[in-house]
Amino acid sequence: MLYFKLINSSFKRNMRSYGPYLMATIMLVAINYIFLAIEANSSLKKLNTGAVTSAMLDLGFKFIFLVTLAFLIYVNRFLWQQRSREIGLYSMLGMTSHNLQLLTIIEKCYLMVISLVAGLAFGIIFEKLAFLGFGYLLNIGHISQPWFVSSAITKTIILTGCLFAIIMVIDLVKLHRLTPNQLWHPEAVTPKRHGILYSIAGILGFALLIWAYYITLTIKPKISAISHFLLAVILLVIGTYLVFIIGSIILLKLLQKNSHFYYKPRHFIAVSGMIQRMQQNGASLATICLLCSSILVILFTSITLYVGIGSTVKSYAPEDVVITSNQGLTKEQKRVINTSARQHHAKINHYLTYKMTTPQYGYWRDNKFISQGSIQKMDSKASSSVILLTTNEYNRITNQHVHLTGNEALTYTNNKGHDGTLIVNNQKYHARKLQHFSGYFNPDHSIYTPTFIIANKLPKSLPLTTVTTFNYQLSGNQKQRIKFENALQAKLGINNLSFTGKATITSLINSLYGGLVFVGILISLALAITTTIVIYFKQISEGYADRKRFKTMQQVGLSEKETVKSIHSQVLMVFLLPVVGAIVNLCFAIPAIRQIMIQLNFYNLPLMITVGIIVAISLLILYLILYGLTTRTYRQIVDGQVEEN
16 A cells, blocks of 8 residues: 555664654553553552552552653654645645645554554563563562453553544644644744843743752741742743743853854854854743653652651650550550560560650740640641650660750750750740650651650650550561551550551551552653653754755865864753753752651651752763764764655
């Protein structure tokens, strides 16, 4: 059939474009299938954290689906530019609009079938491996998973069909609107950029970036922190596109107007060349920058939380079991604990009981704590809690001999903390910070960091809480420890807020953060695939443009050495802009992410910085490797070894 011959011939001529495109699409289809297959597993839903894990997988799948849609639309635009001349030629040779539309539909169906068949094959093969990794991250035992998940296969086929239908409609609309001459000369429809609105948009881009960075630097650990961070992300996305597409050109044109700077051989070539490159590649560079930023933030957040599980667990349970109550444990409850321990072959040791004030929630205004009362009475202003205990209790907990006089006090918090003159419950304290407090924990499991204040006397108006902690020895695995803690809690009849078992909460957090790491890795993989292909196509388009620039610069009298040096330095500069922007975005995002992590009882700032540096350096190395690989294709095009279609 003529249509298939034309399509096959086009594929052979444009394999440099269609090959990477199909490889990326196949991998994205496989990742979509893996998400759907794991999400459909019934065994996962029966876990204690099954609902949260399923919600996390569903959110991850939706994100991957949107990434796949954006990728197909973006790359299809490039493929359209590659194919437009062929379609224009077919039109001039007599093919009707109906023939061209049918050719386009068959081509998209052809690509869809290849992507689906190969993508599902890879997805089915690697889904088992992904599922084993998922189970390892969640620290759960063997869970069965069938080789073929029919519901996931069906959903993948339907959703992939919808995605290709969207880009098919886009191509048909373009085909209907453009004339044969415009198809033959696609550069003829390039929009012109000028006017006051254009300049305002560029300035607005810088303003939005500054606004986004200001939000990330000033976010407080409140319940509204996540919504503020999402607002900063939206501003960052819009601002990045405006800066790369418009703002960069405005800056370069300002340099161009400076005659003392511009009219020098080196500056003249660099500035004029960069203006052309940013006009042609601004949107691509902004996309690459945002993709790299997403990879950095997702990997940084998920890895940091997972690696810091130990410190997070300790903030909830400094000992194996922590029990809080109004009156303390009765003799009957202690008997129940000992009986249950014997039944599970556990040995109880190191009982510790002490009193402290019930956490009071509110916020700090300078060094004055504005109390709103219990956790049920707080509002959106709340960002902290305060707990007081006497010097005698502190000495007994820590085996120290601290002596305070008058209104002296000690303070400890895992976050920034407060010292100096403090006013709490209308009582003034002269406080100094403690470097360490082994008894620190978050009794209500709330999202607010407790500040412990050690003073000689406690305010009589505040209710008291009795804390009982103990460790136990049990010769068994993690499951047996969880079984013992659950049985103990059930027999004591204590709710989750008042009873914390270290093994139980470790399993819970491990499941949550393990799922987050798994979703983060798959999302990062999809973003990495997308970024690679976007960079690859950008290098191809740069190569064809630079081949023309190379000839022009030779014609105006520049030597070949000067021309090559100028073009290659510009390419490297343009290539590095997105990754530098991504690293800057991560640096500004870390303060906001830290405030959100504080609400998850994660306070290990040195670990955050270490992970951030490792992730940023790793991305930079991979980015430069990718530059080296794609530059080979770029040089082949510039040197004339590859013919332009």
